[in-house]
Amino acid sequence: MRILHTSDWHIGRTLHGVDLLADQAAALAAIADLVGTHGVDVVVVPGDIYDRSVPGVEAITVCNDGLAAIRAAGAHIVATSGNHDSPARLGAGAAFAAAGGLHLRTRVADVADPVLLADADGPVAFYGIPYLEPDLARGELDVPDARSHADILTAAMARIHADRAGRPGIRSVVLSHAFVQGGAAAGSERTIAVGGVETVPAELFAGIDYVALGHLHSPQTIDPRIRYSGSPLPYSFAEGAQAKAVWMIDLDEVGAVTVIRHDLPVSRQLARITGELDQLLTDSALSRFEDHYVSAVLTDPTRPADPMRRLRARFPHAVHLEWERPTAGTQLCYRERVRGRSDLEIARRFVADVRDRATPGELDWLDRALTAAAVESEHPGDATERQSA
Template sequence: MRILHTSDWHVGRTFHGVDLLADQEQVLAALADQVADQRVDVVLLAGDVYDRAVPSAEAVAVCTRALERIRDAGAVIIATSGNHDSAPRLGAAASFAAAGGLHLRTRVAELDTPVLCTDEHGPVAFYGLPFLEPDTARHALAEPAARSHAAVLEVAMDRVRADLAQRPGTRSVVLAHAFVVGGESTGSERSISMGGVETVPASVFDGVDYVALGHLHSPQTLTERVRYSGSPLPYSFGERDHRKATWLVELDATGLGAVQRLDLPVVHGLSQLQGTLPELLNDPAHAAAEEHYVSAVLTDEVRPLDAMRQLQKRFPRAVHLEWCRPGGQPAMRYAERVRGRSDADVAHSFLTDVRAAPAAAEAHLLERAFAAALGKESR
């Protein structure tokens, strides 16, 4: 059986305020092409289908078209809810969708009821674990003592293993949305910490042939059978050097046979640039970034006026801008920086930090303003 592991689509996400729906539709179409090219039997989507609990109509339309393309390519789809999704909304029509080959596993009570698929070697049981928020999941699992992610996942996996024990000769796959020890975050994931503890050990998933993880946004191998596929697009500049991918998993007669990485196309790259505004606008070394999403740090002595508009003439997808005056800021606390200094000196330093050193006329106006204020106080 050939399985494609993907996760964290986050359909409807924005990037520094920029709508990513067109980019998402393009990369998900490429994912459907992988399904067709590799003759995939089952596609796994391990949580965070949408970026928010109530997705927009446009996001739902993009996601629906992507799922339809995958089904047209010949694969069954098994999807779970992540911490960004609303499990009740995502799974509202689950029984109806299953008739068309889309299996939505969003209910805690059904996590030990597998989706069964069959190949020439026999059945494969797919267990979809929705994101298990401890305070909610421990009540649904009737385990009030399970107060951490590790504890509720252990209870969930005990139930999975108990069901699997009643199916001798059945190979098994688990989908889970969690932060597993050994994984590396990228900065674009929403924290799932409760009480300061969010990680779970990989040993929680012992006893199954493959574990398809979601939540972390870069492809990662924790063990041969426990992996993150990552998101299909980068969602932070911390991911600018990541190549997004899916995992093609092959199950043979005895269990896990082979795993192959399939790279996804880069829709638009990400670049972080630094320099003065004239340098960024004219240096030919930055030509490759003209089609990228750009984060720029300006190092001009004086903060340039209307800098973003000027940048976007060359870099239409510039989305983030900051100014860092050469020399930086003293690494000391505010109280230490102002101790023993007059109000006028502090005001001069503030203007220098946020813009540039005040002109003589501006400095004179400040002196008059402070003198007037002090005069009123004395009267």
Template sequence: MRIVHTSDWHLGRTFHGVDLLDDQRRALSHLAALVAEEAADAVVVAGDVYDRSVPSADAVQVYDEGLAQIAAAGAQIVVTSGNHDSATRLGAGSSFAAAGGLHLRTSIGSIADPVILTDAHGEVAVYGIPYLEPDTARRQLGIDEACGHTAVLEAAMDRVRADLAGRDARSVVVAHAFVSGAAASGSERSISVGGVETVAAEVFSGADYVALGHLHSPQRVTDTVRYSGSLLPYSFGERTHRKAVWVIDLDADGVAEVRKRELPLVRGLSSLRGTLEELLTDDRFADAEDHYVEAALTDDVRPLDAMRRLRERFPHAVHVQWDRPHAGSGIDYRSRVRGRTDAEIILSFIEDVRDEPTKGERAIIERALRDVVGEPEADATEGELALFALDAIVAESA
């Protein structure tokens, strides 16, 4: 039997405010094409199908289209829920969906109710363990005292092993958890509120293969315990990742082979650094023109309208920041303002956040300070005078 392991689709997620649904639709089409090419019997999705518990109508439509393409490729589908999903919403209609080859395992009550697949060697039992929040799941799992992720997953696996003991079947466990020894990429949401969220791989002992979700980088914890990673990169920290799925071949004795299949790149990510003029004209940045781009500008003076100008060359630029050269002396603010006049404090502030004030701006500052000194607040501290003057500058500029 051949199974494709994927997870963390995060349908509906945005990237620095940019809607990713079109990219996700393309990625699911690539996944369906891979399933057809591999002639896979089943696809398992290890949680975080959606990015939020109440997905948008458009995200649900992309999910529906993706499932239809995978089913048309000839595979049955087993889905469990992650910490981003609403288990109840994702699992709605599970009894009817199963008739069409979509098997939803999103509740604690279904942990010991495997999806049974068959091949020439007999049965394969696929168990779905949804994301288990310890405080809310422990009582349903028969745990009376407060506990952590290890305890609830051990209790869930006890149910799996007890059911498996009564079957003559190979087994696959699909779970959403943070297993120690694996590396996070930075775009995952923590699954623990206080305490330790990681669990040992040994918790899943007894299963022939464990298909994990939650971490966004494809990686091997053990030969038979693996993360497939996310469908797309969801942070610039993932720009060097090659997104992938695992293809698992089961023979009569269990896992015969596990292969990594990289997914086609939908859109690259690039982190660029230089002056605005360099980014707009230098040929060495040409490869990033169709990428999502974050740019760190090193101009001596903060460029005006930088994002609009960047998008003339990089239409998918999503983030820009000004890294002023020689900024950051390491001196705390109190030390910087000690012994300086109000005018010097204000002029320094303007220079720090923009550039050197013009003669006209200096005149406005001096006039504003004179106006403040003539008011009852004349007894105020230097810092307060500076704030009053800044308010006067803003009012006059408006």
């Protein structure tokens, strides 16, 4: 049986407020093309299909179109809910969806109820473990003392192993949305820590032929049979240099696996650029980033006027901008920096630090305000009387 492992679609997610739906639709279309080209039998998606528990209409449309394209390419789909999804909403109509080849596992009670899909060598049991929040899942799994993710996942896997024992010789695949020890976060994941303990040991999955993990956003191998596919798109600039991918698994008649990585095309790359604004607008070496999503750090001595508008004249997909003064890293303490300076000098430096150099008119207002404050402090009521006069 040929299986394609993808996860963490996060349909509806934005990048610094910029809509990524077109990019996400293109990524799902690329996955559907892989399914058709390579004759994939089953696509597994272990969680975080949507980015929000209540996705928008446009996000639902992109997701439904992507699922339909994958199914039309010839694959069944087995999917679970992640910590971003709403299990109830995602799982609504699961029984009807299964009739069309979309098998959803979003309920804790169904962890040991596998999706059985057969090839020429017999059935394969796909066990879907949705994201398990310990406080909510311990009652359903009948482990009232469970507190950590490891405790909860241990209980879920115990049920799966018990079901497998009643199906001698059956090949098995587990989908799990969890943070497995040995994995590395990419930077755009939402923490699932409870009491500071969010990781689970890989040993919990012993005996399973293949474990398709979701939650971490970079493709990685915990064990040859235990892998994260990562997200299909970079969702933070920390992931900008990271190649996104899916895993294609061939499961033979005895459960041995052969795994091949397929990199996904990225509609628009991410780039970080740093320098003074005029340099960023004229440096020919930056031409390769003009069609990228851009995050810029400006190092001008004073804050430039209207910097984002000017930056987008060259980099139309700039999405993030910050100003970092060259002197911002000084380690002088505040007392040393203001020693020997007048109140006006201190106020003028404050204005320059948080905004820009004060104009002569602004300096005059600062001087008058400080003088009035000093008079009020020494002779309460005098300033009020002068204002009344």
